[in-house]
Amino acid sequence: MSETTASxxxxxxxxxxxxxxxxxxxxxxxLPFDEFINTHYLPALAKAFxxxxxxxxxxxxxxxxxxxxxxxxxxxxxxxxSKADIxxxxxxxxxxAGRSPSTIEPFLIDERKAPLDLLVFGVIQRLTAQKxxxxx
Numbered sequence: 287m288s289e290t291t292a293s294x295x296x297x298x299x300x301x302x303x304x305x306x307x308x309x310x311x312x313x314x315x316x317l318p319f320d321e322f323i324n325t326h327y328l329p330a331l332a333k334a335f336x337x338x339x340x341x342x343x344x345x346x347x348x349x350x351x352x353x354x355x356x357x358x359x360x361x362x363x364x365x366x367x368s369k370a371d372i373x374x375x376x377x378x379x380x381x382x383a384g385r386s387p388s389t390i391e392p393f394l395i396d397e398r399k400a401p402l403d404l405l406v407f408g409v410i411q412r413l414t415a416q417k418x419x420x421x422x
Contacts, residue, residue, distance in 0.1 A: 315401055319370035322402075323347050327372075330406045338410065338419045354409075359383050361418055365393060365409060372400045378412055 314326050328345045331354065335343045343356040350367040364387070366377040376394055379387030394400055394408050413419045 315372060315399070319350075319367075319372065320347075322372060323352065326402055327352065327405060330402055331409060334406050334410050340419070357418075363409065363413060365405075366390065372405065373398070376400070378409070380413065380416055380418070 314322060317325070324347060328347060331345060331352070332343055335354075335356065340356050342358065343354055346353045350370055352365040352367075353362065354364075355362045360383040361380070362383070363378065363380040366379070368375040368377075375392070377390050378393035379390045381387040393412070394404065397404060410419065
């Protein structure tokens with residue numbers, strides 16, 4: 287019986303080798319600002335507009351602003367980032383063709399963090415409220 291006990295205790299002591307920790311890649315929201323906007327946000331916005339039936343959307347990112355134009359240039363919006371940080375203060379405006387935005391309003395101000403899905407949803411929700419994407 288003592289042989290069995292010794293064998294069992296050796297098995298308990300011999301643990302499998304620990305798996306090496308695999309570092310997770312950073313969340314896309316942790317990428318550098320320009321990379322996040324160009325690689326993830328603009329394509330996600332384009333996809334969301336396509337789901338709304340809009341196929342002529344043009345998106346541009348300059349000076350910490352995302353500007354979108356569609357409907358043969360008749361509709362436009364801008365998302366303003368106060369600094370190169372997706373969690374910094376943001377603003378939003380929209381306007382019909384040939385007009386300046388009538389108001390620049392705070393955008394997603396109640397959110398401490400702004401993940402990709404929320405940034406896209408905020409634009410779609412705001413333009414739907416404007417009745418530019420679908421009838422309410």
